[in-house]
Every structure is written in C-alpha cells, then in structure tokens.
Amino acid sequence: MPKSKFFEETYPNLCRFVEEIGWIEIGESEQIDSFVRAYDFGGTVYEGKASYPNMEAALQDLDAHIKEYMDENGI
Template sequence: MTKSKANIVANTYPSLARWLETYGTVEFGYCSQSRSFVRALDEGGMVWKGRPSYNSFDEALVDCEAGIGRWLREELGENI
C-alpha cells in the first residue's frame, strides 16, 4: 500500500491504525469460537470482538474503529 493510501486509512480509522501499528492485529471473518465477524487481538488474546454479522464490510470497520477506540481510552488512557 502506498503511503498516501495508508494515510487515507489512518485518517478514516485512526484508532484501528494505531492498534495495528502499535498493539496487535485485527481479524475479519466469521469465527465459531468467538461468534464474531471482527476481532482485535494482542499477545494475550482477544481484547475486543464485534457482532456476529454486519450489513457491510464498511459497517464492520466502523464498529471496529469505535470498539478499539473505546478500548484504547478505557484501558490505556489514549484518546485518538
């Protein structure tokens, strides 16, 4: 991905970008163990999981941004 495209993603989803650059990974796709479509993980395991399904991938990204942003604020005191 070019730097300008990466900046567009980071500007649109700043909490998600911070998470991926610094703390962990994000998985998209149905998982029978967690019963979620999207999950954020770090070395210790899952720190956030989304709903079982979404109407669109964009909706999943927006929920992921909000969920990770909330986790970063509540757990680490980061305000992105």
C-alpha cells in the same frame, strides 16, 4: 505515485492499534461468533457482532471499540 491516507484517516484507532498494540481479524470463524475481532498479547480486546450490513459498518464498529479500549487503558 503518492500513497493514499484514506484508510488511516477513516480508521485512525484501528491503524494505531495494529501498528503499536495488537492485531485484528476480519471474517467468519468456526470457533468464534463474530465477524471482526481485536487482540493484544493479553488476549481478546473486542469481538464484534456475527454479521454487519457491509464492511464499512464492521470497520467502523471495530474502530470505535478499539478507541474505547485505548481510552479505558490510558493508551
């Protein structure tokens, strides 16, 4: 069965970031007031809002801010 490329096509920046640069965290945290977060070896790249109406909105926000980070840093 062929693999679906839906996630990679829908969230290309997020996928590239995780494959090449850093990692993400999704979900509530006792220490951090954000639902989605992105990190590289230099530290925090992005911390999202405390909540989102749904998972799609959270992933869209994360993908958009990761794109901004990569653009600002020439990645």
